[in-house]
Amino acid sequence: MPDKSHVGRRYTAAGQRVAPESARAVAQAIAGATEVREPDAVPPTFAAVYCLGPTLAKLFSDSEVGMDLAGLIHGEQSFEWPEPVRPGDVVDATAEITGVDTRRGMTFVRLAMEAVRPADSAVVCRGTSLMIVRAPA
Amino acid sequence: MSAPAASEVAVGDSVTPFSRTVTQEQVHAYADASGDHNPIHLDPDFARSVGLPGTIAHGMLEMGILAEAIASWAGGSANLLSLSCRFSKPLLPGDTIICTGTVVSIDDSGVATLEVAASSDRGDRVLTNGRATLRPSR
Numbered sequence: 001m002p003d004k005s006h007v008g009r010r011y012t013a014a015g016q017r018v019a020p021e022s023a024r025a026v027a028q029a030i031a032g033a034t035e036v037r038e039p040d041a042v043p044p045t046f047a048a049v050y051c052l053g054p055t056l057a058k059l060f061s062d063s064e065v066g067m068d069l070a071g072l073i074h075g076e077q078s079f080e081w082p083e084p085v086r087p088g089d090v091v092d093a094t095a096e097i098t099g100v101d102t103r104r105g106m107t108f109v110r111l112a113m114e115a116v117r118p119a120d121s122a123v124v125c126r127g128t129s130l131m132i133v134r135a136p137a
Numbered sequence: 138m139s140a141p142a143a144s145e146v147a148v149g150d151s152v153t154p155f156s157r158t159v160t161q162e163q164v165h166a167y168a169d170a171s172g173d174h175n176p177i178h179l180d181p182d183f184a185r186s187v188g189l190p191g192t193i194a195h196g197m198l199e200m201g202i203l204a205e206a207i208a209s210w211a212g213g214s215a216n217l218l219s220l221s222c223r224f225s226k227p228l229l230p231g232d233t234i235i236c237t238g239t240v241v242s243i244d245d246s247g248v249a250t251l252e253v254a255a256s257s258d259r260g261d262r263v264l265t266n267g268r269a270t271l272r273p274s275r
Contacts, residue, residue: 025170030201032163037209044208044217045201049171052197069175070187074196076266078221128221134187 002100002109002133006065013054013093018042020087022049042087047079047125051115055095071134078128085124091115105135146249146271152238155206159194161230167198193227199234199264203255206236207269218248222267233258238269247273
């Protein structure tokens with residue numbers, strides 16, 4: 001289970017490709033039965049795929065932290081896009097545990113993340129997440 | 138589409154009302170597209186075993202719909218500078234998500250800040266504490 005000793009741990013997922021076909025698939029899933037409005041754009045929340053997802057996967061596989069995935073809830077999310085990400089970009093994503101608190105049997109894990117496009121050193125996304133691990137039933 | 142340029146946005150303006158019914162098929166499509174196959178989104182029995190009423194939509198799918206609601210009003214997703222929210226209540230497949238937003242301030246550099254939210258047609262406040270900012274027009 002995560003605790004305060006894990007604050008400061010960093011996870012890097014380098015070389016995340018913003019694949020145009022993946023961005024389009026996410027845009028279509030968001031659109032559902034409706035038409036995608038911007039078929040050639042990367043949906044802003046595709047950051048979940050090139051930044052949040054791959055760094056979370058590293059955190060989830062960190063056995064010393066031991067996140068209990070069965071009780072995991074995504075509590076809050078923020079994203080900022082200082083530079084628009086483009087289809088075909090390759091970015092390096094990093095995330096850091098910035099806080100761990102336990103209240104009422106639940107563990108609140110805060111993360112800060114960033115995606116940088118090495119080609120021009122542009123920060124294309126910054127974000128914060130709150131992940132809540134519920135106590136086993 | 139009658140989307141305003143960011144320079145035309147004024148304090149008090151509201152995002153064009155935006156709603157979308159989210160289906161289980163769509164949740165599956167989002168799982169495949171995003172790679173998030175957490176069974177709480179896909180397997181009703183598993184979802185109930187962890188205390189949920191059934192499968193629930195991905196928070197990031199809801200946030201994606203909110204982003205689309207704002208972007209389509211604000212002249213395109215490239216105008217969205219930031220977005221944040223709390224996933225307060227689950228959205229269940231079959232629910233309609235209703236996205237709202239109002240411009241609350243515009244700073245000296247022209248960045249507009251909106252308070253944004255989403256609720257379900259069953260009355261649950263799904264996304265709360267929402268904030269979005271729009272890039273100044275170039």
